[in-house]
Amino acid sequence: MSDQVTTNEIMDFLKENMMTRDEIVETFQTKLDASASESRIIEHVDRFAKLHETLDQELVMLRSKYDRLEERLDLVEAKLGITI
Numbered sequence: 001m002s003d004q005v006t007t008n009e010i011m012d013f014l015k016e017n018m019m020t021r022d023e024i025v026e027t028f029q030t031k032l033d034a035s036a037s038e039s040r041i042i043e044h045v046d047r048f049a050k051l052h053e054t055l056d057q058e059l060v061m062l063r064s065k066y067d068r069l070e071e072r073l074d075l076v077e078a079k080l081g082i083t084i
Contacts, residue, residue: 019027077083
């Protein structure tokens with residue numbers, strides 16, 4: 001048995017595996033589109049995470065403000081002798 005490859009075998013291989021220029025462009029364009037979609041998804045997730053972080057910070061500040069107002073109200077009620 002010979003280890004040499006014949007021209008016909010090479011031609012058959014090329015016919016089965018060869019891509020045209022248009023097929024190559026389409027394949028890479030599909031991969032680029034998928035990559036762009038992935039980038040957009042990551043960008044949206046990052047923006048959502050930042051929004052969540054900002055909202056958490058706002059909540060902490062509002063809770064602190066609420067606590068301060070409640071302490072002041074308790075002080076005013078005490079001075080006026082009002083109990084609820």
